[in-house]
Amino acid sequence: MDLIVDGVIQAFHLLVSGDPEVIQITLLSLKISGAATLISTCIGVLAGTVIALIRFPGRSVIVTLVNTGMGLPPVVVGLFVTILIWRSGPLGSIGLLYTPAGMVIAQTIIAAPIITGITLSAMQHLPGRLRLQILALGATRRQMVWLLMKEARLPLLTGVMAGFGGVISEIGASMMVGGNIKGYTRVLTTATVMETGKGNFAIAIALGVILLILALAVNFILTAIQQRK
Amino acid sequence: MNRPIIEIKNLLVRRNNRTLLQVPQLAFRSGTIVSVIGPNGAGKSTMLLSLMRLVIPDSGEILYRGQRILPGISIHRYRRKMSMVFQEPLLLNTSVYNNIASGLKIRGMNRRNIRPAVEEMMDLFGIAHLSKRSARSLSGGEAQRVSLSRALAVSPEILLMDEPFSSLDAPTRESLIADLDRIIRDRGITVIFATHDRSEAIRLADEIIVLNEGRIIQSGTPAEITLSPADEFVAFFIGTETILSGAVTNAAEGVFTVSVNGSGVEIMGEVEPGRRVTFCINPENIIFSANFPETSARNSFRGKVVKAVSQGLFHKIYFDCGFILVGYVTGRSMETLGIRPGRELVASFKATAVHVIKVA
Numbered sequence: 001m002d003l004i005v006d007g008v009i010q011a012f013h014l015l016v017s018g019d020p021e022v023i024q025i026t027l028l029s030l031k032i033s034g035a036a037t038l039i040s041t042c043i044g045v046l047a048g049t050v051i052a053l054i055r056f057p058g059r060s061v062i063v064t065l066v067n068t069g070m071g072l073p074p075v076v077v078g079l080f081v082t083i084l085i086w087r088s089g090p091l092g093s094i095g096l097l098y099t100p101a102g103m104v105i106a107q108t109i110i111a112a113p114i115i116t117g118i119t120l121s122a123m124q125h126l127p128g129r130l131r132l133q134i135l136a137l138g139a140t141r142r143q144m145v146w147l148l149m150k151e152a153r154l155p156l157l158t159g160v161m162a163g164f165g166g167v168i169s170e171i172g173a174s175m176m177v178g179g180n181i182k183g184y185t186r187v188l189t190t191a192t193v194m195e196t197g198k199g200n201f202a203i204a205i206a207l208g209v210i211l212l213i214l215a216l217a218v219n220f221i222l223t224a225i226q227q228r229k
Numbered sequence: 230m231n232r233p234i235i236e237i238k239n240l241l242v243r244r245n246n247r248t249l250l251q252v253p254q255l256a257f258r259s260g261t262i263v264s265v266i267g268p269n270g271a272g273k274s275t276m277l278l279s280l281m282r283l284v285i286p287d288s289g290e291i292l293y294r295g296q297r298i299l300p301g302i303s304i305h306r307y308r309r310k311m312s313m314v315f316q317e318p319l320l321l322n323t324s325v326y327n328n329i330a331s332g333l334k335i336r337g338m339n340r341r342n343i344r345p346a347v348e349e350m351m352d353l354f355g356i357a358h359l360s361k362r363s364a365r366s367l368s369g370g371e372a373q374r375v376s377l378s379r380a381l382a383v384s385p386e387i388l389l390m391d392e393p394f395s396s397l398d399a400p401t402r403e404s405l406i407a408d409l410d411r412i413i414r415d416r417g418i419t420v421i422f423a424t425h426d427r428s429e430a431i432r433l434a435d436e437i438i439v440l441n442e443g444r445i446i447q448s449g450t451p452a453e454i455t456l457s458p459a460d461e462f463v464a465f466f467i468g469t470e471t472i473l474s475g476a477v478t479n480a481a482e483g484v485f486t487v488s489v490n491g492s493g494v495e496i497m498g499e500v501e502p503g504r505r506v507t508f509c510i511n512p513e514n515i516i517f518s519a520n521f522p523e524t525s526a527r528n529s530f531r532g533k534v535v536k537a538v539s540q541g542l543f544h545k546i547y548f549d550c551g552f553i554l555v556g557y558v559t560g561r562s563m564e565t566l567g568i569r570p571g572r573e574l575v576a577s578f579k580a581t582a583v584h585v586i587k588v589a
Contacts, residue, residue, distance in 0.1 A: 127317065127319060129315055129317065129319055130319050132278070132283050132313075132315070133313070133315055133319040135281075135283060135305075135308065136281055136283065136308060136311075136312065136313035136389075137312070137331060137332040137335050137379070137383075138305050138308050138309035138332060138335050138336055138383070139305060139335045140302075140305050141302075143335055147321065147331075150321075150322075151321060151322055
C-alpha cells in the first residue's frame, strides 16, 4: 500500500515541478499520436465516405476488411511496419526505423481503419433519401458529399476520438517501430512500461496519470465540439 | 394553351426485371398543377425522380422547354430550375433558418440576398417564430412547412412533391394545403405532385394523371376523371365502388336498359341491344329514401342495407337491390331513415348519373 501512496505523492511532485523529461515525453506523445490521428482522419473520412456512397464490385470485401482493421492488434501492426522499414526490408533505405516518422506511420495504420469504419457506419445511417433531397436542392456532387459529412459530423467526431484513443494508448507498435529511444522516440506508453520494469513506480504512475489527463483533455475538447448546438 | 415546360418521351425505367415506369409521351404545361395519383407501387415516385433526373431511365428522354436533358456533371444546372419535396421532410441537422436557406446557399447566393428570401418564406408559411429552432425539435406539420419553404425559397419554375401531406394529421394537412395552394397559384409555379389520396388531388390539381403498374391509365381534369373514369381501376381508385356490368336489353330515344342480375338499369346514351356494358355510378349520385320518390330519376330500386360505415361527417352505405350499390348519407339522414343493416329502403339515381366505362 505504501508503495502506491509513495508513488502517487512522487508522481504529484513530478507533475507540479514540471520535470523536463516528463514534459518532453508528453509533448512527443501528443505530436506523434496527433499527427497519426490527423492523417488517419483525412484517409478515414474520405475512404469511409467513398465506400458508403459508391457501389462497386468487391465493396462487401472492402467493408469486411475495414471492419477487421478496426480491431487490428497494435503489436501486429508494429511487427509488419518494422519488417517493412527494417534496414534490409523493402523500405529500409528510407531510414524510418526507430524514428518518430516511423511511429506515425504505424499509428496511422492502427487509427485509419477505426475512423474509416465509423465514417462508413455514420454515412450509412443517414436517411437513404437525404442524398436525393440534397441533389434535388441543386447540389453538385461535391456539395452533396460535404453536406452529408456535415450531417454525420457527430459520429464522425466519435470516429476521430476513437482513433486518437486507440493510438495514444497503444504500446506494441510504438515500442517495436520507435525503439523507446530516450529524448527521441520515447512516448508516454513506452516510458511507463520501462519505468515499471525498473521499479520506478513514482515516474510510472506520473506518466500514467499524464496519459489519462491527455486522453481526457483531447476527448473533452472533441466532445465539446461534437455536442455544440 | 400554355407550351409544355417539361415533357417525357418514351421513358422506360426498369429495375430487377420489373417495369417501374413506362410512359410513351407526357407533357406538363407551364403554370398548371398536376396530380399523379395511383396506388402504392404505381410508379408515382419513379416519375417524379425521373423528372428530377435522380433516376437513370433505361431508355427515353426528358425535355425541358423543348431541350433534351442529358445526364452528366452539369445536371445540377437543370435541377436548379426545380425543387422537390419528399414524403419525409428530410431536413438538415441545423436551424430552421439554415434549412430554408440551404438551397440558396447551394446556388451560391450571397448572405444579404438570402435573408429576405428566407424571411419571406417563413412569413408565408407562418413559421417565422421557429427561425432559430433546431429542425430536430419540430413537429411533423412544422417540419413539412420548413421543407416546403426550403423548396419554394429558391423560386423554382417547377415544384415536385412526393406525397408531401401523407404523414400529417387531417387538420394540419388541411391548413398546409390551403397555404400551399395560395402560394403556388400566386407565383404561377408548375406543380407536379404524387399522392394516393384522391381528395387531395381533386382539391389541388388542374389536371390528374392516373398511374397503375407503371403505366398511365387516364389523364384529364378532376371533373373528367371523376365523372368519366376510363376503366374499372380508375373508377374504383377515385372512390366509385359501384361498378356493374350487364347486357343491353332495350334501347330507345337515347336511353338504353342494361340487365344487371335481372334488374333493368336505364342509362342515357345509345348502345345496341345485345352488347355488354360496364358502367359505374358515383356514390354522390345515389339517393336513399323510405319509399319510391316522385322525382325524374329513371332508376329506383327497393332493397336492404347491408352495412353502414362511418366516414366522419358521412356514412357509406352498402345497399343490396339485386346488385350492390354504394352511396353516402349524412348523419342526419341516418337517423331520419333509421338506417341500420337489414333496413328496407329505396335507392334512386338518374340515367344521366351513370357513366359507361366499356361497351363490348
